[in-house]
Amino acid sequence: MISVRDLSHRYPDGTEALDGINLTVDQGEAIVLLGHNASGKSTLLKALTRLIEPTAGAISLDGTAVTGATARELRDVRRRVGTVFQSINLVDQVSVLSNVGHGSLGRTDNPRNWFAWTSSSTVRDEAMVCLERVGLAPFASRRADQLSGGQRQRVAIARMLMQRPTIVLADEPVAALDPRAGREVMDVLWQVVAEKSLTLVCTLHQLELAEAYGDRVVALQRGRLLLDGHMRDLSRTDLAGLYSEDSEQADSAENSQHDEAGVNR
Known part of the structure; x- marks a missing residue:
């Protein structure tokens, strides 16, 4: 349902926001995309439907090649991709x-x-x-x-x-909610996706939510794919390494550089 091959995106200042990402998501699979701010999560979601143009690589959604698609083909793909964002936009x-x-x-x-x-x-x-x-x-x-x-x-x-939709992209859907409301939203989202056999990619930064809802977890760090596995096979130490002080400082510095350059992530 989702195929990403050697995907890269370089910002105008030369920084690689995505660096050689390879990812396959099967029909009906729901994955959690983990990583803290500036890890590349949101950039990857935007690249999937070419809301930003990848620098290199190939993307296919629901049997349609997104990279290289005509404007009409891209509109057809986007009609089949539902979105749930942190900014609700009602x-x-x-x-x-x-x-x-x-x-x-x-x-x-x-x-x-x-x-x-x-x-x-x-x-x-x-x-x-x-x-x-x-x-x-x-x-x-x-x-x-x-x-x-x-x-x-x-x-x-x-x-x-x-x-x-056939595919759902959810970008930090509960980041602005209190824990109780966030759990209610996550319960509903996961249930409707399962009922309709939709394919879901949901970005999160909260480890406790990833552990509660994630079967398969994909983690990014500084634009690179750090791990891809089933939650049952991962330890808390594996996940906590994504949020180590050194990696957060490095990504925060990278994020500041883009803010200064006026880059919209």
């Missing part, structure tokens, strides 16, 4: 149901689906099913800005389901 001024309906816009291309009250009954019914799945059907008519952070992220998951 439209606060409209209803929860309307926000979930926005997930259909990539495949229906109908501006009437921007609002629940102007969309078709088919879209509204499907959006309600997605809301029911994340436990928020009673909140359908509320404005998005009236929800808590955990509820808003569950709306984002419902919106992702409305997209009908």
Whole structure:
């Protein structure tokens, strides 16, 4: 489902944000991508759908070569890739149901689906099913800005389901939430992915969440693939090495260099 071969990305200042990454993720597999800030996690997720252009290497998603794809082919790929980000990006001024309906816009291309009250009954019914799945059907008519952070992220998951993706990319989906809300969101995300046999790549920096939810763990450090294995085969020492003082200082220094250079990670 996801194939990455010799993937590299170099920032304008010459720093290798990704350095020769090789990764394969099978259909229906859910992996945790670990590493602290500036390890290359978010850069890798963006490269998968060419939100940033790789410097070298090859990427294939769901049978389509992403590197070298035409604009039309790339749009088709992106329609099949659902996203859940730390910045939830709901439209606060409209209803929860309307926000979930926005997930259909990539495949229906109908501006009437921007609002629940102007969309078709088919879209509204499907959006309600997605809301029911994340436990928020009673909140359908509320404005998005009236929800808590955990509820808003569950709306984002419902919106992702409305997209009908085959692949889900989740970038630090619970980093801004308190531990209880974060666990609730992770439970919902992992459950819906398993139910629909979706392929998931979820970046995290919290070891306790990786241990609780990760079956397979892929770890990056300074843009390089440090480890790739099943959680049952990894010790806490293996994982803690990703967050050693020396590696954090090195990556923090690298991150500062990019900030000074005005590079948007």
